[in-house]
Amino acid sequence: MQKMMMHLLVLVAMMLSASGSYAAADLEVNTPAISAIKNSMQARHAQLAPHYASGAVGLTEDGLIAVRDVNAMPLKDRTGINALVGAENSDRNALYKEIAAGNGHPEWRGEIQSTFAGRWIDKAHVGWFYQGAGGWVKK
Amino acid sequence: MKRVLGFLGVAGVLSACVTINIYFPAAAAEKAADKIIDEVWQLQNDAKEPAADTQKK
Incomplete structure (x- = not known):
């Protein structure tokens, strides 16, 4: 019985040290x-x-961007806008993936993406559009 | 034998706790997001911002 109690204590200590070290950790973003x-x-x-x-492009609720209204942009920019938005979204997806992977938890990717989604919108300038529950909202 | 089984049971329950404790660090993720967004959108106009130089030219 005494031996079992010892094992129990060791396990509790391991559990506490594991939770402690993760609680204090910062995410690595300098890879x-x-x-x-x-x-x-x-x-x-x-x-x-x-x-x-101009409102031509808005922030989506999943941490990406999307073309909202091509009429809000000059004609000369319209042909390249899909490529520009596509390139930005590839970078954003890669960013979320790399932050998760760089911290040894690829499974955190979705949570990192939704954290960013909220922060992009919070930090957006007044007048920019973002996607809310009911559609596009002007900040 | 009973004791061994009991120990394994306790070990199982506690290791489940360890798994749950490796939670997603929400506060750290927000901090990381803020840092990256500030840099990408250049929201903090500190002296070392490279865009300030190009704008002056």
């Missing part, structure tokens, strides 16, 4: 893969910003 995606998105933002402001 080369994440930095490369971030730089690519930062460079693309100069092209996307006017479309966010």
Whole structure:
């Protein structure tokens, strides 16, 4: 019986140390893969910003972006907009995947994506559009 | 034998607790998201921001 109690104590100690170390952990976001995606998105933002402001492009509720209203953008930009939005969404998907993988938990990808979704919208400028439960909303 | 089975049972229950404790770190994820969004959208106009230089030219 005494031996079993000892085993029990060891297990409890292991459990506590495991939960403790995970509770304090920060997410690693400085891996080369994440930095490369971030730089690519930062460079693309100069092209996307006017479309966010005009309402041509909006933030989706799943942490991506979508063309909302092509009529809100100049004719010359319309042909390239799908490619631009597609490239941004590929980067965003890769970013969420890399953050999960870079922290040793690929299964966190979905939760990371929904965390970003909320933060993109919170940080969006006034006048930008985002997807709410009932459709597009102007911030 | 009973004791061994009892031990295995306790070990099983506790290891389940360990699995549950490796939860998604929501606060850390928000912090990471904020940091990345600030950089991508260049929301913090600190001195080292590279875009400020190109705009002045």
